[in-house]
Amino acid sequence: MTTASTTSPALSADPLQLIDVDHVRFYVGNAKQAAYFYAHTFGFRIDQIADLTTGSRTEADYLLTQGNIRLLLTTPLNDTHPAAEEIKLYGDGIKEVALTVDDAEAAYNQAIANGGESAQAPRTIEDDKGTVTVASIRAYGRMIHTFVSRTGEYAHENMRNGGMFMPNFKKHESPLNDYNEKHPCGLMYVDHLVGNVEEGKMNEWVKWYEDVMGFAMFKHFDDADISTEYSALMSKVMASGNNLIKMPINEPAEGLKKSQIQEYLEWHNMTPGVQHLAFRTDDELATVAELRRRGVDFLDMPDTYYDLVWDRVNTMLKEHGHDIVREDHERVKELGVLVDADDEGYLLQLFTKPLQDRPTFFIEIICRRGSQSFGKGNFKALFESLELEQERRGNL
Numbered sequence: 216m217t218t219a220s221t222t223s224p225a226l227s228a229d230p231l232q233l234i235d236v237d238h239v240r241f242y243v244g245n246a247k248q249a250a251y252f253y254a255h256t257f258g259f260r261i262d263q264i265a266d267l268t269t270g271s272r273t274e275a276d277y278l279l280t281q282g283n284i285r286l287l288l289t290t291p292l293n294d295t296h297p298a299a300e301e302i303k304l305y306g307d308g309i310k311e312v313a314l315t316v317d318d319a320e321a322a323y324n325q326a327i328a329n330g331g332e333s334a335q336a337p338r339t340i341e342d343d344k345g346t347v348t349v350a351s352i353r354a355y356g357r358m359i360h361t362f363v364s365r366t367g368e369y370a371h372e373n374m375r376n377g378g379m380f381m382p383n384f385k386k387h388e389s390p391l392n393d394y395n396e397k398h399p400c401g402l403m404y405v406d407h408l409v410g411n412v413e414e415g416k417m418n419e420w421v422k423w424y425e426d427v428m429g430f431a432m433f434k435h436f437d438d439a440d441i442s443t444e445y446s447a448l449m450s451k452v453m454a455s456g457n458n459l460i461k462m463p464i465n466e467p468a469e470g471l472k473k474s475q476i477q478e479y480l481e482w483h484n485m486t487p488g489v490q491h492l493a494f495r496t497d498d499e500l501a502t503v504a505e506l507r508r509r510g511v512d513f514l515d516m517p518d519t520y521y522d523l524v525w526d527r528v529n530t531m532l533k534e535h536g537h538d539i540v541r542e543d544h545e546r547v548k549e550l551g552v553l554v555d556a557d558d559e560g561y562l563l564q565l566f567t568k569p570l571q572d573r574p575t576f577f578i579e580i581i582c583r584r585g586s587q588s589f590g591k592g593n594f595k596a597l598f599e600s601l602e603l604e605q606e607r608r609g610n611l
């Protein structure tokens with residue numbers, strides 16, 4: 216499997232049937248430089264640009280691609296653009312998770328009928344090659360979800376196979392793109408995307424995703440409420456109808472030390488937003504080795520983690536009749552990769568440090584070998600490591 220995208224349904228009865236994660240948009244202070252960062256450190260292709268040279272007078276947009284991942288970096292070109300205010304409040308971070316649907320206007324109307332609040336009414340951008348229709352609703356905090364439907368050369372299949380993203384974009388060539396083609400990082404698609412909301416608000420947003428978006432709570436063995444003295448967070452996982460995208464929602468909880476969720480909120484103007492984006496790979500060790508070589512700053516795990524992990528994980532796997540972790544155990548330790556298991560199998564994962572100076576947004580690299588959970592067994596280990604980082608920042 217190389218993609219999380221479902222096959223395009225012939226006009227499904229449910230307007231909220233999702234086809235793909237169309238793109239994830241960041242608001243950043245300087246898209247030209249941020250594009251270089253993500254291209255260099257994570258191996259993204261800087262594929263297309265819309266800026267002054269293509270007639271975009273109010274913002275510059277850089278489309279970065281890898282596998283079936285599309286990141287859109289947006290920078291305001293004047294102080295009245297809404298992104299200017301958001302960058303002042305939150306620094307760089309995720310503004311929008313856009314979802315491909317058959318009919319963006321129908322999806323938007325359904326979401327509004329379900330109780331959603333409009334962020335932007337439907338509008339169609341077109342040229343002689345085709346159309347892109349977008350319509351947005353407000354989710355938690357600063358976050359919006361945009362429904363996107365596409366026709367002509369901009370149709371979903373064309374776009375995801377390297378075709379043009381939208382009218383007014385131009386293709387971009389650079390030596391860095393050529394380099395990345397020769398040195399792939401192996402990122403395939405967005406596995407999940409985690410939101411941080413205020414204390415006591417998690418269940419409200421769980422209900423919102425159920426009512427407005429038609430999502431359901433993702434149930435499995437590793438389940439639902441996670442609240443430990445170590446993790447100091449509560450989390451519930453919401454999944455779209457076809458499991459195309461999973462969106463865990465965190466709120467801070469009473470813990471031994473200040474919650475990482477609380478720290479995020481304090482540096483994000485007490486406004487909910489995306490805490491991390493998890494990219495899926497089929498080869499965790501190759502991906503993490505390449506990202507480390509490129510200078511990605513991952514969280515450090517305490518050495519003691521590897522004294523305990525194999526017994527914990529391999530015992531669980533054997534109990535449920537699975538083979539033990541097939542990756543070289545020594546290499547896993549060398550690369551500082553985390554491992555967790557449940558009744559269905561195991562997963563390998565690793566988290567970066569925050570990717571901007573504010574301790575807010577970070578990225579996870581995840582590889583699943585049967586497990587559909589999120590690494591609950593690593594929460595304690597992760598928390599201890601995060602705590603060390605918080606202490607270094609003087610925020611504990």
Ligand code: FE2
Pocket residue numbers: 407409491493579589
């Ligand atoms: Fe995650």
